[in-house]
Amino acid sequence: MPNVAELLRDATAQLAEASPSAQRDAEVLMCHLLGKPRSFLFTWPEHEPAASQVAQFFHWIEQRRDGQPVAYLTGRREFFGHEFLVSSDTLIPRPDTELLVESVLARLPTDQPQRLVDLGTGTGAIAISLALACEQWQVDAVDFQVAVLDLVQRNVSRLGAKNVCILQSNWCDNLSERYDAIVSNPPYIAADDKHLNEGDVRFEPQTALVAGADGLDDIRKITEQSRAHLNVGGLLAFEHGYDQGAAVAEILSRHSFARIETLKDYADHDRVTLGYAD
Ligand SMILES: C[S@@+](CC[C@H](N)C(=O)[O-])C[C@H]1O[C@@H](n2cnc3c(N)ncnc32)[C@H](O)[C@@H]1O
Known part of the structure; x- marks a missing residue:
């Protein structure tokens, strides 16, 4: 042999x-x-x-x-030092998304109770990584697909994240809480983007990727809904496409978010934009 x-x-x-x-x-x-x-x-x-x-x-x-994609063959992908189960029902976690986790950890008090929600949680990579990093935080993990929520539950159990609560909701529609932070890596690819026909993305579901003609429909929707679900001074943080930083900052500004910042990923591309409900 x-x-x-x-x-x-x-x-x-x-x-x-x-x-x-x-x-x-x-x-x-x-x-x-x-x-x-x-x-x-x-x-x-x-x-x-x-x-x-x-x-x-x-x-x-x-x-x-x-x-x-290799991750769909093995059913696993590492993110933020943890091994997550993945499935073709949602996005394979990307290294770029670690910037979103790091930016939230750097801005919220890690030694005090905080209430967070991760909208469009997929594998639960963001929610679970935040919850494991800060045991005092309570993190709600939201997705609208039942199959995805089953996957999150399996990741919560195997990684032992006791402070994660899984909720089914179309963005904020079913949320009854107010949060210290709303975090999201929503779909942000334009419907006619040629990258949808390249590499791993061809095998990932459109529900995890595509957000209208300019890729910003979900970021607009979440921003519009967020104020009613944030405490005063609460943080709203998005991952977005490399060329969407200015547009996302403009959406946050239009909804009166303050102290808006766009952060760059390791490849020096705009990747995360955040602001506060002051
Ligand atoms: C880009 S993926 C991000 C997955 C994961 N947070 C990550 O960073 O790897 C977007 C996720 O949003 C979910 N989603 C799409 N539309 C949604 C909606 N209207 N309400 C809630 N979740 C939604 C999809 O099912 C998918 O899991």
Whole structure:
């Protein structure tokens, strides 16, 4: 039987044309197959997986060659140091979104009780990361899809986030609380954006991605609803597209939010805009 090093070489070659991260993809899938950390691949390159495992591995490689995101094949993705279960019902958490989590942690008192809501929670990546970082905070995780809420529940249970409450709501429609912060990474891609036909995004649901002709419909809707659900001085923070910073700042300003800031991600793109209900 072929060993780990040979299988990885073969798989990387098979993925070379289809994926810009061919070697990394093959390694992630091999680790998932074996249930081992990445270090195993280099410590035991001569290990020979069973025939059934080799068949499963090349089945995944074929799916990856057809464009399936690695995270949908493994059912997992790391975010903010935690491993989240993912499913094709919602977005795969992105590293860029960690900026939204960090910006909220930097602006709210982490040693005092605070009430937050994450609108469009998906896997629960934002809500659960905030809740795990600050045990005194209570975080509501909202999505409108039942399948997504089941996924959040599984992530809450396996990561042991005791201070997360899961709610089904069309944005703020079913919220009865007032919050110290409303946080959201809503859909923000324009309906005719060509990126929808590229890479992993092709396999993610439109409900998680698309927000009207200019991509801003959901940010407008949430901003409009937010004031009634924020305490005085409460924070509203959005992730948005790299070219939407000025437009989102303008939406917040139009709804009388104060101290508006746009923050840049690691690639130096506008990524998060926030303001306060002073
Ligand atoms: C861009 S994804 C973000 C997922 C997750 N927060 C993250 O950052 O990885 C947007 C999420 O908003 C949810 N969503 C879309 N429209 C919604 C609505 N009207 N009310 C509540 N949630 C909605 C989608 O189901 C999806 O899970």
